[in-house]
Amino acid sequence: MLLLRSKYLLTDPYNVINNGAVLIDNGKITFAGPSDDIDRQESHQIIDFGNSAIVPGFVNTHTHLELTHLHKSINYNGDFTDWVRQIINAKKNWAEDEYKTSIREGITRSLEAGTTTVADITRNGLALDELKKSRIRKVLFYELIDFNTYSAESTIGNFKEEINRVKHDSLLSIGIFPHAPYTVSKELYKRCIQVSEELGIHIATHISETKDEVEFLKKGTGNFVSLLNDYDMLNNWKYPGLRPIEYLSNIGVLRNSWILIHCNYISEEEIDYIKKSNSSIVFCPRSYKYFWHNKHPFLKFLNLKINVALGTDSLASNDSLSVLDEMKYIYEKHKDVRPQDILYMGTIAGAVALRLKDKIGRLESGFDADITVIKFPEEGINNVFDGIFSHDSECMFTVVSGSVCYDKYKLALFGH
Ligand SMILES: [Zn+2]
Known part of the structure; x- marks a missing residue:
């Protein structure tokens, strides 16, 4: 004892x-x-x-540990899609080992910062073995990207196959992570929520992170058009003419406690949709600052009793993987937020979002x-x-x- x-x-x-x-x-x-x-x-x-x-x-409700090795190697110039291109290029030649050491380093840095639970996003499944070896508590989210209407079913099939090899333990749970509304088709979003309900697993997505994203969904124009065209992804996609959260609500998937990452640009109407779906929001304060945004609406969310947890996002848009550093940042910048509420966001709110509140x-x-x-x-x-x-x-x-x-x-x- x-x-x-x-x-x-x-x-x-x-x-x-x-x-x-x-x-x-x-x-x-x-x-x-x-x-x-x-x-x-x-x-x-x-x-x-x-x-x-x-x-x-501390609970880090959103991170990408496999990008740990990209620290300080990406430059943001005001164009989010350019940042995305830099990430894709930087990882292009990574061997499996590079991913694995990057993830391992991310785990070590997290534990050293007092983080006991991570909600980690993995693209290629390599994080599973590394995270399983570690004694950190984890929710491993498998990221799905598929903008093609016709292949949603096979993408879901691959996901199910992938998670079938996961041997569960008391420190590990699994989630499904449709990447974002500019890379995931309507059909795939629909299948993701169904699978999450059918298997009883977590569901999360990046949403409303940039003004570019809002423009792309509302008008079908802006920087995302050329990014997706460059990767031959635009195909038969038709823009919905709606804001991101409106869109999820309109296609009938915003239900049953999502974890909504970012929510940087949200209308009053969208706040209503979020509240009704009993979803949590993850605010990534220093990543938010990195991308030159200002005035995240998290205080409005808190006042409306929406659960707001904290995430570091990856080291490609942050200086540390420390939730404590995120809380220190809010403490310094937002004297109007009670320190107790800041600590709540870094602990209990994460546990609520990850459905672990009776355990941690x-x-x-x-x-x-x-x-x-x-x-x-x-x-x-x-x-x-x-x-x-x-x-x-x-x-x-x-x-x-x-x-x-x-x-x-x-x-x-x-x-x-
Ligand atoms: Zn992210």
Whole structure:
């Protein structure tokens, strides 16, 4: 049994305990509360973290770990489709090994940042083996791209074949990821939601990320036309004349709790559709900034009680795979958002989106022990959230399902 103690314990964002302790037994939390309330028994291995906070492990609700090696090798010039072309070209000559090391590095960076769950997108299935080997919790989304009306069925067939080889374990679940409305046909979107309902798996998509995307769907014009023509993908596609979320709603697929990635440009009417479908939105703050967008409507979503989780997206549009860094960024830029709500977005909201809220996201007896410890800087802290979101705070310890996955200062001498 492992007993973790520290100056602060947050069992959830709204419950701060001074001098707190968490007891872990067999992968589960068996106690979380004031340190004085627990008997010190010899069977406990005790780690005292001092000036720090024990918090629920962070949930990265959107990332592409296989792009980790593209860090700083892509330049954004204001044209999203040009960025897409650069990614395609950069990966063109990658061998299997390059993908695998990129994914492995992504997993390591995630754990070092206190992330205990990743929702990862894979194009070629190579992430499966690497993620399965790792003790990080994962939802693996298989990305489908097919803009041809007539081949939706065979694309779904390939997907089903692919996921048939997945051996399930308690840390892994599967999702289907139709890439985006500019690369996925109406027929394929329809089959994806059916398959998600039939197999009981997660469904997510990139949506309303750029003004180009909105223009392409509304008018059939703009930068996406030449991008798709270059790859011979436009074929028989007819633009729907609708905004992205309107489009999903209009073709009858926006139902049953989607995970909608980005939602950067959303009309009032579309917000209504999102709410009615009980979907979650994933906001990727620093990727949003990378693409020169300004003023994401996430506050509006939060006020309407829509679930908003956080994602880092990939290192092709970000500087780290750290959800903590995303939260620090919001803390610094949005003084009007309560810090508790920021931590909620980085923990429980992700668990809600990934249908894991009864297992992770809180430190309570009976929950899986997915925990991270944030070390505070020595000075200048006014309150616990100042400590967690301070520029100089750092993740020092990460536990997933009771296993110590990162231990910066080698405190767990006896392993676990
Ligand atoms: Zn993405």
